[in-house]
Amino acid sequence: MLPKVFARYLHIHSSCWAAEKSLLASLRKKTGYTFTNCKKALELHSNDLVHAEKWLNQQAQALGWSKATKLEGRQTTQGLVAVAINNTNATIVEVNCETDFVARNRTFQEMAEIAAQTCLRFTEQQSHITKPLTKINLDSDELCKLQAANGKTLSEQLILMIGSLGENATLRRAVCFKADNDIHLSAYAHPSGMQQNNVLLGRLGGLVAIRPKNEKEVDIEVLGKNLCQHVVGMDPKKIGTSDDEPASNVDDETCFIYQEYIVDDSITVNEVLNENDVEIVDYKRFECGENINNSSPLSTIETCQ
Template sequence: MALSSLFLRNVARSTCSAGPVHQFSSSRTVLDASKVPIALVAQLRKLNPISLSKAREALSASENSVEKALEWLQKDLEVSGAKKAEKVGQRSTDQGLIGVTVMGTRAAMVELRCETDFVSRNSVFKTLVQDVTSTAAFLDVPESEALDPIPLSVQDPLLAFPIEDLQSAPLIPVDPSTSSGQDTSSSSSSPVQTVSQAIRAAITQTGENIQLSRAVSFSSPLPPMFSSSPSLSSEKKPEIFYLPGVYVHGSTGSTNEGTVAALSILSIESTDQARPILQRIGTEDSLGADLQKLARSVSRQIVGFPTKSISRPDFSACQSQSEETGTEEGEISPYLMEQPFMMFQGESRPVQEVLGSWGRDRALDVRVTGMRRWTVGEATEGSA
């Protein structure tokens, strides 16, 4: 009996001590069930290429909702991006790319700088350059309407885009599905990203300081398609078509960004008053294509030589040519109109002469009214 009683007491103790063990095991089962499903992790990473741990963190904080997780990631990116940008903000940025684009009668050129050549060739950085350039071309320069009363033919048609205004503008990506730092979900509630936010996202992804250095933009209204009424011919103003041309050197696989770039503006007027320029472009075979090739050749010429302005500025008669140009005799002039137009069919005649004869052959008056030539990392005055 004593042995039986002892045996029963030991069994009872074993049963009581097993309780907590069984309860702990049950608790582990609950924790396993609360893990984020791998299918949701995969779905989230397809929409936003992040690490596994970050995807699990986002879903766990968002009740396993992919849509909410995308919003959580956006907010987290803003916070981490701001901290990263502040941390690397004092590092020098001597590398980068210059982006150019033409969108019909709109165009822009933007310089984005980074720390190393390695990042400048990174797809994240190159996409960012393209998107910021697209944004600068699509948007109007703030307060530029104050210049409207002045004809483009007597003013610089390329306007400096204030950096602060461009940074606060909504990013207009070339391809929203590949834009740097963009939320690619189809949700209509996805927040609009600004240029500044896109730059911070790229800083987070690349780990380098990235700075928007300068930007210029061009926008031109189209001239009338048909000529004015004969009764108003005495008051008729020239109907001028402004055509942008771009060219880059040192590209990274795209013709829209490189280490040296030029943006030029041609003014084109039909010398045949009965046929306005826009009507001729729409009806004459190859004229539009020929003009685009000419505009590209002008920008290529500007990039190919150390061109600093369109024409020679006015100097007093007592100054010699070497004093005016700052070059030795025999060197190619830094003034576009005086350079041999080598980038246009290997011409040896000056640019001004070639444009004049090319235009006369087609009853056109062709002039270069604006230009910028930028090199990555060069010293700049203001933002232009």
């Protein structure tokens, strides 16, 4: 039989260790950093979770700046496209990394989510815009300057992620739609179409803005999503008008309205629009890594009537 003092010591020690394990697990889950680093952070700060997390972020940021400098210039052709909608505001964002392995990492996915949510909030704040639809194009520099909900810029968030994952990453581009109440916005991402925190993620993504011409009863949600899938799958180069001549070969058609409808190739997109009495106001499609060696356009604001 164990002496009472020794038994009491074991009991106390076991309880302390259980509490430390709980703190360690909590810190790892919250920050995503390694077991060793989280354990060191807790030891340095007497198991104070708040100060341990702050120290980890400081270390990661310092390391991230160093790694970002070393990794700068390494090609980032992989990554994710993130799309998000909130009522009459929408955004599509491309975030790049070096490998598909990192693109599947939850920390990288969270970066894409934060970028999309930040762009969406930025769009919502543009209250001075009153046109039926405004399209705001953001290049990499403009994206990096946007402030996330936690007070950090997207550039600072990116540095933290680079410090954590050890691979080069870039915020490449974004397009934001701001519409009035008469325009319906739809979003779609492919191939995974995974959704986290109301953000859709994939290697390809699309936004479509459509407007009913009258009060005809239409399932606008389904129609919008199908047209968005069409944009992602068929890659139209322009909406097209009645002045455009349809291509002689349907496989070569680049006008949105004259392409075979992806949901039913026996009809064209234009026939679907006429049947439902709606019009396409604008759309945007991103494919991760496309034209990666081309310089990004400067930020612009376009309006549609």
